[in-house]
Each structure stands twice: as structure tokens, then as C-alpha cells.
Amino acid sequence: EAQVTQNPRYLITVTGKKLTVTCSQNMNHEYMSWYRQDPGLGLRQIYYSMNVEVTDKGDVPEGYKVSRKEKRNFPLILESPSPNQTSLYFCASSQSGGAKLETQYFGPGTRLLVL
Amino acid sequence: AQSVTQPDIHITVSEGASLELRCNYSYGATPYLFWYVQSPGQGLQLLLKYFSGDTLVQGIKGFEAEFKRSQSSFNLRKPSVHWSDAAEYFCAVGARNQGGKLIFGQGTELSVKP
Numbered sequence: 001e002a003q004v005t006q007n008p009r010y011l012i013t014v015t016g017k018k019l020t021v022t023c024s025q026n027m028n029h030e031y032m033s034w035y036r037q038d039p040g041l042g043l044r045q046i047y048y049s050m051n052v053e054v055t056d057k058g059d060v061p062e063g064y065k066v067s068r069k070e071k072r073n074f075p076l077i078l079e080s081p082s083p084n085q086t087s088l089y090f091c092a093s094s095q096s097g098g099a100k101l102e103t104q105y106f107g108p109g110t111r112l113l114v115l
Numbered sequence: 116a117q118s119v120t121q122p123d124i125h126i127t128v129s130e131g132a133s134l135e136l137r138c139n140y141s142y143g144a145t146p147y148l149f150w151y152v153q154s155p156g157q158g159l160q161l162l163l164k165y166f167s168g169d170t171l172v173q174g175i176k177g178f179e180a181e182f183k184r185s186q187s188s189f190n191l192r193k194p195s196v197h198w199s200d201a202a203e204y205f206c207a208v209g210a211r212n213q214g215g216k217l218i219f220g221q222g223t224e225l226s227v228k229p
Contacts, residue, residue: 031215033215033216035217035219040124040221041186041218041221042205042222043207043217044219048215048216050215079120082169090159092159097216100137102215103149103161104148104215106151106159107159108157108158109157111202
């Protein structure tokens with residue numbers, strides 16, 4: 001089944017404790033992206049990757065890191081989480097990004113609480 | 116700057132009634148437009164999309180949307196709502212040449228009365 005998976009689905013942590021949220025897709029998509037969803041704000045893009053070893057900042061990249069060593073995986077790293085990063089996070093992928101914008105497929109979300 | 120506005124935060128309709136969710140966008144060129152639905156505890160599922168051509172777009176689950184350039188709108192409609200349609204709905208515009216970014220509206224939560 002074609003899908004985007006995220007782990008963990010739920011996470012409670014404390015300020016400053018490094019964490020990683022994994023994202024994996026099995027559709028051989030080139031483009032992957034991370035969004036955060038906050039009430040009243042919709043979804044906002046954190047980082048995206050056009051292909052392996054190519055990443056760039058979205059609208060709200062502060063406090064986050066990403067890497068794209070393999071085509072299928074795009075982990076989101078919070079080196080020193082803070083309470084304002086408490087949010088619902090979504091990973092998405094599509095065949096390609098850029099000028100020819102295609103349908104993005106979303107993972108199930110990761111709900112993060114930073115105390 | 117590109118933006119998407121969904122004026123209604125929360126809408127309640129009776130089962131079997133018609134539905135229209137509003138979406139207005141601000142974008143300098145012809146946009147790519149999307150409607151996504153998020154059921155409780157679930158990820159986002161694509162309902163329909165508009166890239167070009169016919170301005171009335173059919174989607175899954177009986178939904179349709181109409182692109183009106185003169186009004187900068189892309190409203191979502193369904194003629195008869197089912198209880199299972201209760202969810203949060205997001206309108207989004209795709210920013211061309213900006214890394215595939217989707218710009219989302221704030222979302223509209225739909226409740227369905229029996």
C-alpha cells in the first residue's frame with residue numbers, strides 16, 4: 001500500500017531533550033516536506049527536500065533540522081525542543097515539487113508535547 | 116504575498132442538507148488549488164484539486180469545487196451531507212516555483228447534526 005509513515009505518533013518530552021521524528025514513504029517520491037499544524041493557523045511548511053541531499057527552509061524553520069540521506073526517508077530533528085514547538089507535525093511527499101506542483105500525500109501526523 | 120482565507124472557522128449542517136465551504140486566495144498568477152479533509156486523529160486526505168481547464172472540479176466522496184478567478188475563490192460544495200463528513204477541511208494554494216510549498220487556510224471544522 002502506498003503510504004507515508006511517521007514515528008512516533010505521539011510524543012511527550014521535556015525542554016532541551018533532543019528528539020527525532022521519522023518519516024518514510026514507499027512511493028519513490030522525489031519531494032518530501034514537513035509541516036506543523038497549529039489551531040487557527042492551518043499548516044505551515046517547516047522544511048522541504050526536492051531530492052536526496054537537497055533540502056531547503058520553509059516558512060517556519062527555526063529550531064528544526066532535517067536530513068535527506070535516502071530517497072524514502074526525511075527525518076525531522078529538534079535539537080533542543082522548546083514549549084512553542086508543541087504542535088501536530090505532518091510529513092508529506094509527492095512525485096516532484098517545483099514548477100509542476102503535484103498532489104502531496106500526507107502522513108498520519110505526530111502529536112508532540114514539549115513540557 | 117500568497118495567502119488563503121477560510122472565513123468560517125466552524126460550520127454546523129444537518130445531515131442531508133447541502134454544504135458550501137468558502138475559500139479565498141491571494142496569488143499573483145493562476146494558482147494550483149486544493150481541498151484536503153482531516154478526519155479526527157487522521158492525516159490529510161486530498162478531496163480534489165484544480166490545476167487548469169474546467170473550473171468545476173469533481174472530487175471524491177461526492178464533493179466538488181468551483182474556481183472563480185474574478186472572485187479569487189475556490190469554494191467546496193456537496194449537495195447532501197452525510198454524518199461521516201464531519202471533519203476539518205483545509206483549502207490550500209500551491210506556490211509555483213517555491214519548492215512545492217502548499218499554503219494552507221486556517222481550516223473549517225464541519226459538524227453534522229442528525
